[in-house]
Amino acid sequence: MLRNHTQSQNHKVKQSLSTRLKEKQEKIVQILTELSEESAKGIPIVVEGRKDVEALRGLAVSGPVLTVKTGGKSFTQALHEIEQTGALEVILLLDFDRRGKEGTAHLKENLERAKIKPNLTFWRSLSALLGREIQCIESLTSYMQKLR
Numbered sequence: 001m002l003r004n005h006t007q008s009q010n011h012k013v014k015q016s017l018s019t020r021l022k023e024k025q026e027k028i029v030q031i032l033t034e035l036s037e038e039s040a041k042g043i044p045i046v047v048e049g050r051k052d053v054e055a056l057r058g059l060a061v062s063g064p065v066l067t068v069k070t071g072g073k074s075f076t077q078a079l080h081e082i083e084q085t086g087a088l089e090v091i092l093l094l095d096f097d098r099r100g101k102e103g104t105a106h107l108k109e110n111l112e113r114a115k116i117k118p119n120l121t122f123w124r125s126l127s128a129l130l131g132r133e134i135q136c137i138e139s140l141t142s143y144m145q146k147l148r
Contacts, residue, residue: 025147027129032059035122038091039063043119045091046082046107048100051138052093058141068094068103075103079110089117095136096127 036059039045044064047053053065064085068078082090092107094100108118126140134143 021147024129025144028126028144028147031122031125031129032061035091035093036061036063038119038122039065042087043089043091044082044085044087045093046078047093047137048095048103049138052095052136055138055141056093059144066090068107075106079107079114082111082116083114087116089119091119091122093123093126093137096131097135100136 035045039056039061040063042063044066045056045061046066046068047056048069049067050070053067056065066078066082066085067073068075073081090111092104092111094104094107104120104123108120111118130140130143134140
């Protein structure tokens with residue numbers, strides 16, 4: 001009798017875990033779908049490096065993506081490149097680690113000074129859902145594959 005009760009409890013825990021993971025996956029897919037739609041409208045997405053761009057392309061994000069840390073580019077050069085696009089808004093999607101958080105705050109401040117709206121909605125949503133499990137945007141593709 002005790003054994004059946006324990007098996008039943010284990011089944012409920014597994015089922016609950018499975019349901020939570022499925023809900024999490026659905027939330028991430030929804031965020032990525034909205035990100036892709038915003039990107040398709042021409043709103044540039046700012047990421048750290050080339051692998052982040054590749055990850056977004058692998059997740060069906062096809063719009064403009066700019067990097068802030070490729071080819072020895074300085075922060076000032078990256079900011080100038082963003083300003084050169086003429087965009088009134090950019091989506092900041094740097095990593096969720098300490099350096100990514102610092103870079104996001106720094107970029108946000110400088111973009112606001114340049115009268116460019118920094119959109120942090122996607123970064124905040126993904127960070128809240130994934131911040132403990134993945135630290136960088138480039139890991140998003142493999143993380144989504146594991147959830148499936």
